[in-house]
Amino acid sequence: MRYVVTHPRRVRGEAIHQTSHERRVSSASRAExxxxxxxxxxxxxRAPMGPERLEASGExxxxxxxxxxxxxxVKHFVETQEVKDTEDRMKLWLQAGYPxxxxxxxxxxxxxxxxxxxxxxxxxxxxxxxxxxxxxxxLIGGYSQMENETVRDKYIHNVFKSKDITKVEWxxxxxxLACKYGxxxxxxxxxxxxxxxxxxxxxxxxxxxxxxxxxxxxxxxVKVHPEFKAILTSNSIEYAGIHRPQDALLDRLVxxxxxxxxxxxxxxITARHTGVTEDQARRIVSVVRSIRDKLPDAQKPGTRAxxxxxxxxxxxNGHKNIDFQQLCMDVIATKTSSPRDMExxxxxxxxxxSEYS
Ligand SMILES: Nc1ncnc2c1ncn2[C@@H]1O[C@H](COP(=O)(O)OP(=O)(O)OP(=O)(O)O)[C@@H](O)[C@H]1O
Ligand SMILES: [Mg+2]
Numbered sequence: 001m002r003y004v005v006t007h008p009r010r011v012r013g014e015a016i017h018q019t020s021h022e023r024r025v026s027s028a029s030r031a032e033x034x035x036x037x038x039x040x041x042x043x044x045x046r047a048p049m050g051p052e053r054l055e056a057s058g059e060x061x062x063x064x065x066x067x068x069x070x071x072x073x074v075k076h077f078v079e080t081q082e083v084k085d086t087e088d089r090m091k092l093w094l095q096a097g098y099p100x101x102x103x104x105x106x107x108x109x110x111x112x113x114x115x116x117x118x119x120x121x122x123x124x125x126x127x128x129x130x131x132x133x134x135x136x137x138x139l140i141g142g143y144s145q146m147e148n149e150t151v152r153d154k155y156i157h158n159v160f161k162s163k164d165i166t167k168v169e170w171x172x173x174x175x176x177l178a179c180k181y182g183x184x185x186x187x188x189x190x191x192x193x194x195x196x197x198x199x200x201x202x203x204x205x206x207x208x209x210x211x212x213x214x215x216x217x218x219x220x221x222v223k224v225h226p227e228f229k230a231i232l233t234s235n236s237i238e239y240a241g242i243h244r245p246q247d248a249l250l251d252r253l254v255x256x257x258x259x260x261x262x263x264x265x266x267x268x269i270t271a272r273h274t275g276v277t278e279d280q281a282r283r284i285v286s287v288v289r290s291i292r293d294k295l296p297d298a299q300k301p302g303t304r305a306x307x308x309x310x311x312x313x314x315x316x317n318g319h320k321n322i323d324f325q326q327l328c329m330d331v332i333a334t335k336t337s338s339p340r341d342m343e344x345x346x347x348x349x350x351x352x353x354s355e356y357s
Contacts, residue, residue: 074115076272080265083113086258090117090231093254099205099230101250104258107302109269110233111188113258118184123227126174127186130193136200140212141173170215175200179210182227191234195246205230205252237297263289266303274310283356284309287328290352291345299335325353 079087090100090113102110118125128139153161178185190198203209210222232253234245261269263285271281285306292300312327328349336342 074112074119076269077112077116078265078269078272079116080261080268082262082265083109086113086256087117087120089256091120093256094121094229094231098254099232099252101253101255102231102233102258103236103255104233105237105260105297105300105302106235107304108258108260109303110235110258114186114188114231114233118186118229118231121184121229123229124181124183125186126177126183127188128174129188130190132192132194134193134197136197136213137173139173139175139197139200140210141171141176142214143168143170175204176210176212176222178230179204179222179224179228182225185228185230187230187232189234190232191243191245193243195243195249198245198249201230202248202252204228205249260289260292260302266306269303270306270310273307274314276310276313280313281306281310284313284328286356287349287352290355291328291332291348294348295345301332305331325349328353 090102093100094117102114104110115125115127128134149165149167151161151163151165153159153163172180174185177183200211200213203211204224208224210224212220212222236257260266263282266285266289267278267281270276270284271278274281276284288301288306288309295301308331309327312331313324316322316327329346332345332349333342336345
């Protein structure tokens with residue numbers, strides 16, 4: 001039988017059997033190994049703490065956040081004169097140094113417009129969606145990526161060496177990124193966030209200072225970059241879960257009311273998104289607008305409903321038992337609260353479909 005040495009083996013008292021020369025050689029090589037193992041520990045400790053590593057990880061985490069908060073792509077954007085007019089007003093106020101607040105009913109095109117204008121400004125765009133659970137930390141960032149590393153070195157049986165290392169890294173979230181580097185911030189549906197979490201915006205918009213409450217000393221205050229711009233959107237129709245933004249915040253924003261687009265623009269959007277013919281798009285938009293006029297604010301179908309019906313129509317081939325009327329009914333029924341409500345909507349849809357047949 002042959003033993004293959006896979007790792008150096010130490011035997012207690014082995015030195016007794018060695019010559020003085022062998023002892024010198026083995027203690028020298030042991031000292032060398034110990035130095036190597038120490039070095040290994042040191043490298044593992046020092047490397048993450050060095051300024052270069054911090055810088056690299058800062059850059060890395062910035063990219064990570066940018067990727068995570070990447071704004072949605074605007075596809076098939078339609079730019080009629082009325083869309084351009086609103087865009088121009090938004091750009092004017094942004095250039096004048098004010099954040100723009102786009103207000104409008106559900107599905108009228110606020111998010112698409114905000115995204116399109118932000119892209120046109122030519123600066124990187126960061127994006128956040130307001131909701132009940134958003135906190136100030138979600139906006140500014142915080143100490144995260146806590147990593148605990150424990151090194152237990154028992155290389156020599158009777159020497160126990162132990163090191164606990166805690167690495168903490170500050171990670172910027174969209175608001176800090178935008179303020180520090182002059183990006184455009186889109187804060188979609190910001191009124192869904194609890195007002196207390198949005199308080200951080202007050203000094204950003206008024207004094208041009210971002211205060212990072214969990215930092216200390218000089219790092220606590222960030223001067224807002226001159227290229228920083230913000231577009232906020234909110235729904236004009238009250239619904240459950242919305243928080244009324246504090247007056248002080250609204251006071252610092254320029255409000256642009258974006259209503260549903262005109263018939264022509266809606267028809268163009270519907271056709272461009274779905275590939276239905278112009279006539280089909282016009283019929284769909286006529287039906288939707290007729291129903292919109294008759295329903296209460298909270299139930300009005302927006303441009304999204306036109307696109308949905310048109311997509312349904314494009315997919316209709318082969319479903320002979322489903323007709324245009326049924327498609328409209330299904331899309332309009334989304335906000336139905338009771339069978340009676342559904343019956344009333346059926347009547348509305350029937351009337352509108354036969355009017356624009
Ligand atoms: N100018 C436009 N060009 C092309 N498509 C548009 C345009 N405006 C709106 N749309 C389309 O209309 C639909 C609704 O638009 P959008 O999501 O921007 O509305 P919204 O007001 O943000 O809606 P919500 O209140 O539900 O958030 C989307 O499918 C969008 O792609
Ligand atoms: Mg939206």
